[in-house]
Amino acid sequence: MSAILLATEHWWDLRDLSNISREILDFLRDVGPDWLAYVVSPLIGFVAAFLIFVLPSQLFVGVYGERRLIGRMQSRLGPNRVGKFGLLQPIADAIKLMQKEAITPRGADKWVMWAAPVVFVAPAVLVWAVIPFGPNMVIADIPVGLVYYLAVAALPVLAAFVAGWSSNNKYSLFGAMRVVAMAISYEVALVLGLLGVVLFTSTLSLQGIVEWQRAHDIWLVFLQPLAFIIYFISASAELNRTPTDIAEAESEIVAGYLTEYSGMKWGLFYGMDIGYALAAAAFGSTVFLGGWSFFGLEKWVPPWLILVAKTHLFYFVFIWTRGTLPRLRIDQLMALAWKYMLPLAALNLLVVAAERLWWHEAELGDGIVYLFAAANIALALLLLVGWARVLGYRPERVPTRPRLVKQAGGYVPPGAELGGGR
Amino acid sequence: MSISLEHFLTVSTLLFALGLFVALSKRNAVAVLMGVELMLNASNLALVAFARLAESAMAIAGQVFVVFVITVAAAEVAVALALAVAVYRTRETIDVDKVTTLRA
């Protein structure tokens, strides 16, 4: 199933980067001892994945692109002073953070405060090991890749709580408890949503999921839109991004668990926030948007370019929601997780399990997936709107409270009405 | 040098003994719970070692057992910590030396 017609297998064919690594490893096997090739192969993968794909995305799209786009969405210019069009902004930020003093408060736990950002780095780096960039381009195609992502996603929660606790500051502790409460609530919905995906693909390895989507010529986002929406909202909540960034809300609890962090320690938290968001975007594109495959285009266009494009598209939607939606309160967030997303995820699981059972028991062909996709999209729209109505939320056509002072019966001076009041 | 079943079982026993000491000797009730968790982890290690290295009719049963032990451990931790917090509410302490009678 992975016999793709690549044009060549020459080392200079960049469409399959495994050609280059194969040449390097063969050379090392001829030249050096056996263990050298064994040790160097993950290093090559790490260098390729991190330096070529992740770091430029993180610096340019994450730091510069995000602030510029959010600025434009909020009718203001983003950073545009440093360098032409502000493109050197990430470098300026890095230099500034490195020369700042990293203050540690007196009663705080020094070693633990130092260790917390180090653990926070874990998901942003570790997830890239399992993401397939092409048919032969995975650093570690472990058979439990999906659960590996969930395990790695559990670590920054702990790091945030430990950071908040060790800061010896009550606002930090508030922020830490909010982060943990939110993260464990959304983790349940996340796992149930991803479980629905696994029911169809029968494999937990990410390369296997991409191959399944390529073999059936359909993306899992069309086949399970409800799971995709659950993943999007839950991942956004786990990443503490607006509208769910109650844990870092500057207007409420001074920066939450990050309050006592300054200098490069804060820079590590901030950078890995972006890195983790990119990793979640890459994981979402792999599982739901088809990864490196694009209905046959991957034979001509380098597959890793396709994956990077999809990751950036996903990340753009993250930026879009951040620039547009207001922040939710903590009780609204918990209600969303437990009363709305968890029943939806459970219903999704039920429906998907029934569909898969019918598919395999009745021995229907592979073309039935399109019928399932249409049915699932309709069901997703129905459930998303219907369940909100059942819980009592209705869109306001007529505002329940008067919006203008005049409507509420207040006094408006003659020259001050909207539109000049001539 | 190779690692056999005895090595894993020895590590598991040592971890179990350490957990037993923590569970029997610590003053804070939460620390006692940490000792219990150490003991459960030691038994999980032994089970998975048996599943992989020992001859048996159904090797996967070791891993199935570990799934159930992890589940029961999670449920037990939740209830035990809820109990500790409830006791703290009335007695202002969870010191096992002081919480010795039912009467406050």
Place this chain on the structure above:
Amino acid sequence: MIEGAGPVAAFWGLSVLTLAAAGGVIVSRNLFHAVLFLILVFLGIAGFFLLLSADFLAMAQIIIYVGAIAVLILFAIVLTPRASRDNGETRMAPAALVVAIGVAGLLIPAIADTDWRTLASAPALPLADLGRELLGTWVLPFQLASVLLTAALVGAVMLVRSPREEQEELEEEERR
């Protein structure tokens, strides 16, 4: 038999890490540090699971133990601020030491003396088999575990309700 320089080195490294971290739980004078050492033990055990080809269990261990149980323990420490956090020992500590050493001293020679029937080559333990066994042969314990988890969830919520909350709920019910 687990052979090869890499796995053997991994075994010894993980053993040292896990046992030292368990020792850290005992000797550290701050309860919070003891919990952090406990998290290190959990990660060490996850490493052992990976060494023993139980990759799904390693991930499940990290998700459940490190991601949920350790966090629960930390929450319990936060919610009991005036309890002693110095991780001290009770009067029974010497007796506990004797018991622990006795248990280890009994079991380790027994382990060394037993003639274990070990396999020569690694058995195939695919993840699909685990799923099939859980929902096939062991479906009754599986369902009972779900009932247990529900009971634990409800019980834990009921146990931590403060008396003031319960009073408010009762008054609301009487008003309705």
